[in-house]
Amino acid sequence: xxxxxxxxxxxxxxxxxxxxxxxxxxxxxxxxxxxxxxxxxxxxxxxxxxxxxxxxxxxxxxxxxxxxxxxxxxxxxxxxxxxxxxxxxxxxxxxxxxxxxxxxxxxxxxxxxxxxxxxxxxxxxxxxxxxxxxxxxxxxxxxxxxxxxxxxxxxxxxxxxxxxxxxxxxxxxxxxxxxxxxxxxxxxxxxxxxxxxxxxxxxxxxxxxxxxxxxxxxxxxxxxxxxxxxxxxxxxxxxxxxxxxxxxxxxxxxxxxxxxxxxxxxxxxxxxxxxxxxxxxxxxxxxxxxxxxxxxxxxxxxxxxxxxxxxxxxxxxxxxxxxxxxxxxxxxxxxxxxxxxxxxxxxxxxxxxxxxxxxxxxxxxxxxxxxxxxxxxxxx
Numbered sequence: 174x175x176x177x178x179x180x181x182x183x184x185x186x187x188x189x190x191x192x193x194x195x196x197x198x199x200x201x202x203x204x205x206x207x208x209x210x211x212x213x214x215x216x217x218x219x220x221x222x223x224x225x226x227x228x229x230x231x232x233x234x235x236x237x238x239x240x241x242x243x244x245x246x247x248x249x250x251x252x253x254x255x256x257x258x259x260x261x262x263x264x265x266x267x268x269x270x271x272x273x274x275x276x277x278x279x280x281x282x283x284x285x286x287x288x289x290x291x292x293x294x295x296x297x298x299x300x301x302x303x304x305x306x307x308x309x310x311x312x313x314x315x316x317x318x319x320x321x322x323x324x325x326x327x328x329x330x331x332x333x334x335x336x337x338x339x340x341x342x343x344x345x346x347x348x349x350x351x352x353x354x355x356x357x358x359x360x361x362x363x364x365x366x367x368x369x370x371x372x373x374x375x376x377x378x379x380x381x382x383x384x385x386x387x388x389x390x391x392x393x394x395x396x397x398x399x400x401x402x403x404x405x406x407x408x409x410x411x412x413x414x415x416x417x418x419x420x421x422x423x424x425x426x427x428x429x430x431x432x433x434x435x436x437x438x439x440x441x442x443x444x445x446x447x448x449x450x451x452x453x454x455x456x457x458x459x460x461x462x463x464x465x466x467x468x469x470x471x472x473x474x475x476x477x478x479x480x481x482x483x484x485x486x487x488x489x490x491x492x493x494x495x496x497x498x499x500x501x502x503x504x505x506x507x508x509x510x511x512x513x514x515x516x517x518x519x520x521x522x523x524x525x526x527x528x529x530x531x532x533x534x535x536x537x538x539x540x541x542x543x544x545x546x547x548x549x550x551x552x553x
Contacts, residue, residue: 174540174541175464175468175537175540177203177458177537177538178538178540180203180204180205180454181201181202181204181537182204183204184201185538190521191521192521192522192523192543192546192550193523193538194522195523195524195525195532195534196386196387196469196501196502196534196535196536197335197366197386197387197501197525197532197534198386198525198534199386200385200386200387200388200389200538201389201536202389202390202391202447203389203450203451203454205450205451205453205454206389206390206391206447206450206451208450209443209446209447209449209450210443210446210447213442213443213446216228224442228445229413232442232445232446232449233254233445235449236252236254236396236448236449236452237249237250239449240252240396243364243365243369243452243461244364244369244370244380245370245371245372246371246372246398247372248375248401248431250431250432250433251398251400251401251431251432252396252398252399252432253399253433253434253435253436254394254395254396254445255395255435255437256392256393256395256437256440256444257286257383257392257393257395258286258359258361258381258382258383259290261395261397261435262286262287263290263409264404264407264409264410264435264437265327265357265379265404265407266294266327266409267408267410268355268406268407269327269355270326274299274300274301275326275327276300276302276303276324276325276326276327277291277301277303277325277326277327277329278303278305278320278321278325278329278354279291279302279304279305279328279329280304280305280307280313280317280334281304281305281306281307282307282308282313282334282336282337283329283330283359284335284359284361287329303320303325307331307334307337307339308337308339308491310334310337310340310341310496310498311339311498313330313341314330314341314342314346314347315346317330317347318347318349318350318351319350321347321350321352321354322352324352324354325354326354328347328354328355328356329357329359330357330358330359331358331360331361331362332344332358332360332362332363333362333363333366333367333500335361335527336504336527336528336530337491337492337504338362338491338503338504338532339491339492339496339498339499339500340363340498340499340500341498344356344358344374344378345374348374348377348378355404356377357378357379357380357381358378358379358380358381359381359382360381360382361381361382361383361385361386362386362500362501362502363500364383364386364388364462365387365388365389365455365462365465366387366462366466366469366500366501367463367500368461368462368466369462371398375400376400377400378398378400379397379398379400379403379404380397380398381395382396383395383396384444387465387501388451389451389537390444390447390448390451391444391447392444393440393441393443393445394444394445394448397432397435399432399435401431404434405428405430405434406426406434407434407435410428411436411437411438412438413436413437413439414428414429414433414434414436414437415427416436460537465501465536465537468535468537468539469535469536470499470501472535472539472541473494473501473503474494475541475544475545476533476535477494477503479548480548480551483551483552485505485551486505489505489506489507490503490504490505490506491506491530492504501534501535501536502532502533502534502535503532503533504527504530505530505532505533506530507530507531508529510526510530510531511526513526513531514526514531517551521550522547522550
């Protein structure tokens with residue numbers, strides 16, 4: 174089993190007794206990202222007014238290349254970065270048809286960035302929303318595809334559901350069923366948690382994810398893959414979106430033809446520096462999404478095998494270990510999940526909770542020794 178703890182010494186050494194089981198929430202950053210953070214500062218001092226040529230040139234392009242490589246995208250130029258996924262959501266919503274109420278087809282298991290915004294627009298009658306049950310997981314995509322055939326403007330669905338950990342597969346059928354509707358896959362819990370191959374869907378779907386979780390880069394490094402020719406002129410647009418416009422002397426508001434059309438305005442670039450450092454570190458270790466997933470699933474198996482005597486019942490898992498299609502965290506459905514989380518926190522065990530779902534997440538900074546420490550502490 175991998176032992177990469179030395180590469181996370183800053184995060185792990187900050188509070189050595191802490192057992193952090195929330196890789197799916199805020200993954201610790203490898204040490205190389207600290208040097209990257211300082212490099213962002215030093216570049217700002219060194220280049221000053223010329224900083225943005227460097228950031229939007231080699232730094233940006235390197236980050237695009239990393240995303241394209243991990244998602245099997247044919248063209249890195251379709252990748253655009255944003256401070257958070259909500260920025261991307263607003264640009265997509267701003268591209269929907271006017272003159273009528275647009276129809277969003279989604280699930281009841283989407284993350285707050287979409288769920289809250291959609292509910293607010295729905296309150297005002299600005300958006301019509303159809304929500305398909307996300308559970309049981311294996312039934313969700315077929316139900317979503319069936320609903321998409323009835324017509325909609327936008328389909329938004331998670332690749333891995335944040336509350337259950339179920340990992341969906343077979344998005345080609347959904348894309349075909351959606352017709353001309355915009356299709357967005359929220360890959361935040363899938364990117365670098367499991368292998369993702371978008372080569373067959375790159376011309377059809379938008380894909381949204383970021384660096385806060387398994388990409389280990391922290392905040393400020395979200396991204397969207399923008400399929401060519403779709404949503405070419407978002408109404409919510411920043412002045413950077415015109416940088417790559419090929420036309421000259423065009424009246425009105427020009428847009429870039431590639432992913433740059435989804436650009437906003439001035440942003441903190443340090444997240445991209447950390448993202449590039451984390452991706453470079455993974456490459457130097459010879460690690461990709463498949464290895465990360467295998468490591469996490471091995472740790473999950475060790476954890477579940479050791480649960481007898483801890484008070485946690487494997488039968489309460491929302492997605493059992495027997496299900497291959499699962500993310501890199503385990504969610505327990507518990508009547509007293511809030512009390513469980515409080516008791517664990519009091520003993521230095523960091524988990525997170527979504528309602529009655531208590532989640533344990535495993536990442537590259539864990540070894541078998543951490544799992545054994547966790548089990549021992551649970552028993553005590």
